[in-house]
Amino acid sequence: MFLCCPLYNTDYGSAYVGNALELLDCLESNSIDLVITSPPFALQREKSYGNVEQEAYVNWLFNFCEKVYRVLAPHGSFVLDLGGAYQSKRPVRSLYNYRILIKLCDELDFRLAEEFFWYNPSKLPSPIEWVNKRKIRTKDAVNTIWWLSKTDNPKANVSNVLVPYSERMKKLLQNPEKFYQPKERPSGHDIGKAFANNNGGAIPSNLLQIPNTESGSRYIQLCKAAKIGAHPARFPQKLPQFFINFLTEPGDTVLDIFAGSNTTGVAAESLQRHWIAFEQNRSYLATSAFRFVDANLNQSQANTLYTQLMSSSQTVALK
DNA sequence: AGTGAGCACTACACATGTGG
């Protein structure tokens, strides 16, 4: 079985409406270089996009991950973004994001290549009951991101995701003699002369500080203009961008099985990677086309495009 | 008519970032 009839396609990718469980079966084994996705979380509050309850959640998500394992190339990576949650009626954390991680490594032979933590400083203090009303917990502003691989050495290159040096390090690089003595420190760290080499940037840490605010973006503006609700839970483009740069090369293929508003697809497109997006909700995927089209689309053009995507049985070519 | 289960809906209390 092969994938056919995407809702829309672009220079580099195709977006498909449907259940990822079925669509994954249409992909060839070992064909995907990176699967990055953020599934609906096991939250207490019911979401419009349909989340599964905590107890059943781990098994529900596991079904998808089994199929991801098959389509992933041996050097490929599976990056899974999971938000934390509380147990029902107790100020006690759910362990669901850790349970799924352990199950994936124990039962599917995934390796935990590295755990990442996405810190969103602009998150509102929540959950309200424990944090704002009773004031017995701090605000939850970190998501766990599991970087899983099929083999011990998935393709990865940290040189592609270097971050700017700090002001202090910039000064050190300008005048190393004045700023440090190469010698062994009390901690046992051997800080040598090579420490003063300029490597073009600092090695990033596994704490990703990325604010999730998207005020007045083209996507939001066009959703408003066309009078359609935007996807209520989008991740910032910088998040998939980081992992695509880190774990793939131009020409590789990136897959998001819970694509939502297809942030992953846009990130991949801008980095010249092929991409495939699966999303069950046709309206979410239809609005995601706004991310790819001309910035000067007016209200009626946005509406026309949306209507076309919602009704047409043929693939719409964007660009 | 009264009761209670089950459901949908709502108030509550808060921080930080983006983009025009």
Place this chain on the structure above:
DNA sequence: CCACATGTGTAGTGCTCACT
């Protein structure tokens, strides 16, 4: 500088409906 974004959990209210 302003307008407007943003993966929350609990308890209370009020409604419908089955049952007595």
